[in-house]
Amino acid sequence: MRVEHGHGHGHHHQVDFDPTATAPDHHDATPHAGRAYRIGIGGPVGSGKTALTAALCRALGDELELAVVTNDIYTTEDADFLRKAGVLAPERIEAVQTGACPHTAIRDDITANLDAVERLEEKFPGLDLVIIESGGDNLTAVFSRGLADSQIFVVDVAGGDKVPRKGGPGVTTADLLVINKTDIAHLVGADMTVMTSDAHRMRGDLPVIAQSLVDTPDAPAVAAWVRSLLPTRTR
Amino acid sequence: MDLAALIIADSRFPGGGHVHSGGIEEAVVRKLVVSERDLPAFLLSRLRTAGALAATFAAAAAHATTREVRSGHWRRLDAEFDARTPSQAQRAASRAQGRGTARAGRVAWPSPALSDLLGECPRPHHPIVLGVLVGVPHDAAMAAAYLAVSGPASAAVRLLGLDPFQVNAVVARLAEPMREVCAHAADVAGHDPATLPAPSSPGLDLFAEAHAAQHEEEVRLFAS
Ligand SMILES: Nc1nc2c(ncn2[C@@H]2O[C@H](COP(=O)(O)OP(=O)(O)O)[C@@H](O)[C@H]2O)c(=O)[nH]1
Ligand SMILES: [Mg+2]
Numbered sequence: 001m002r003v004e005h006g007h008g009h010g011h012h013h014q015v016d017f018d019p020t021a022t023a024p025d026h027h028d029a030t031p032h033a034g035r036a037y038r039i040g041i042g043g044p045v046g047s048g049k050t051a052l053t054a055a056l057c058r059a060l061g062d063e064l065e066l067a068v069v070t071n072d073i074y075t076t077e078d079a080d081f082l083r084k085a086g087v088l089a090p091e092r093i094e095a096v097q098t099g100a101c102p103h104t105a106i107r108d109d110i111t112a113n114l115d116a117v118e119r120l121e122e123k124f125p126g127l128d129l130v131i132i133e134s135g136g137d138n139l140t141a142v143f144s145r146g147l148a149d150s151q152i153f154v155v156d157v158a159g160g161d162k163v164p165r166k167g168g169p170g171v172t173t174a175d176l177l178v179i180n181k182t183d184i185a186h187l188v189g190a191d192m193t194v195m196t197s198d199a200h201r202m203r204g205d206l207p208v209i210a211q212s213l214v215d216t217p218d219a220p221a222v223a224a225w226v227r228s229l230l231p232t233r234t235r
Numbered sequence: 236m237d238l239a240a241l242i243i244a245d246s247r248f249p250g251g252g253h254v255h256s257g258g259i260e261e262a263v264v265r266k267l268v269v270s271e272r273d274l275p276a277f278l279l280s281r282l283r284t285a286g287a288l289a290a291t292f293a294a295a296a297a298h299a300t301t302r303e304v305r306s307g308h309w310r311r312l313d314a315e316f317d318a319r320t321p322s323q324a325q326r327a328a329s330r331a332q333g334r335g336t337a338r339a340g341r342v343a344w345p346s347p348a349l350s351d352l353l354g355e356c357p358r359p360h361h362p363i364v365l366g367v368l369v370g371v372p373h374d375a376a377m378a379a380a381y382l383a384v385s386g387p388a389s390a391a392v393r394l395l396g397l398d399p400f401q402v403n404a405v406v407a408r409l410a411e412p413m414r415e416v417c418a419h420a421a422d423v424a425g426h427d428p429a430t431l432p433a434p435s436s437p438g439l440d441l442f443a444e445a446h447a448a449q450h451e452e453e454v455r456l457f458a459s
Binding site: 110 | 247248249250251252253254255256313314317318326330331334335338339358390393394450455456457458
């Protein structure tokens with residue numbers, strides 16, 4: 001049976017619907033794959049989460065078995081960007097739909113993200129690292145410890161130099177705070193000294209990295225921080 | 236009502252339900268649901284079809300935990316649900332929620348029945364896991380029937396910015412048909428799986444298929 005639908009956007013999609021193809025689903029036992037280290041990258045929309053993810057793939061792709069889960073509200077947007085950037089094989093990127101609630105999907109109900117991580121672990125046994133990029137959210141969004149082993153919160157100078165001072169769990173508790181786009185600080189009138197000292201004051205001993213992905217496209221400081229988290233590998 | 240049923244029916248339950256819209260995202264995209272006024276018809280028909288099927292299988296699974304069942308029973312029950320769910324996209328959505336519910340359930344309510352189920356079906360359908368976790372047929376049916384309408388109702392609020400009080404009232408007014416659906420599910424819960432009722436909604440099946448197909452090209456915020 002083939003049904004054509006129009007739905008007001010002026011174009012049509014075919015729906016394949018073949019009831020004879022509906023034998024009971026298969027139940028292959030899930031091979032228990034090893035567990036990869038999981039890093040969550042959160043922060044407001046546009047702060048540079050996808051750009052940082054791409055930078056980390058470039059910096060670490062040769063030394064680690066990597067995969068990425070993206071949660072952009074426009075689900076495939078980030079995944080498409082990463083595929084086009086060519087920094088990671090497309091089959092190593094999973095896009096997750098968050099039901100219009102990006103913070104729920106990384107914190108209160110992490111099921112969809114865990115499923116995506118586990119799919120990648122099953123597909124690529126021996127995976128070292130999975131980067132989970134949250135859909136852009138506000139300053140209160142954090143990853144559940146059940147989903148991410150460590151988390152990076154990314155803010156940018158364009159959001160104003162008061163952002164670190166505002167605090168919120170993202171800024172105060174993330175394992176690493178990245179202040180991104182330092183290359184445009186002078187254009188938006190952001191005072192980097194204020195931003196970094198506020199960030200350190202809010203975070204106590206937790207690390208802060210100010211960077212520009214225009215000046216340093218491979219995010220060397222963040223990549224070094226990620227390396228320091230992973231168990232040393234013999235390859 | 237058993238606490239397990241309340242916890243599983245709660246939208247805060249971390250079983251992955253919040254990323255599924257029960258077909259209403261597709262109905263919204265097609266402008267078939269545009270306001271609070273369109274919700275009762277959508278939800279009532281969902282309750283009487285997909286909801287009744289879920290309630291029936293949840294009750295049957297709960298009933299099976301209260302008696303001796305032969306090895307292979309869970310697999311048969313799961314296959315009977317497959318047979319009543321011709322849309323691949325609907326089956327995938329049900330299995331995704333089943334897997335999420337099982338993940339949460341293994342931590343909160345481990346039991347021999349749950350281990351048997353997952354041994355026979357590593358990714359069981361959602362209503363079957365739900366029934367095993369709740370263990371009381373009528374309560375399991377209530378949780379399944381309620382989730383079948385509360386999921387799309389809250390998705391509609393998020394997609395259309397509907398008035399949450401109006402939407403909540405629409406769900407509350409489904410009490411009587413929901414009681415009927417659940418009473419019937421509990422009545423047949425002990426029957427042979429092959430003879431269980433097979434309510435279905437071709438419209439929802441097609442919505443689910445269209446949702447999955449169109450996600451490739453256009454934005455869909457929900458997984459189903
Ligand atoms: N000038 C400048 N632009 C950047 C930098 N990092 C990212 N961007 C740009 O900021 C925009 C948003 O970045 P994106 O990674 O998509 O943000 P996300 O929404 O947090 O994932 C894109 O146009 C990036 O090219 C940076 O360090 N400097
Ligand atoms: Mg992004």
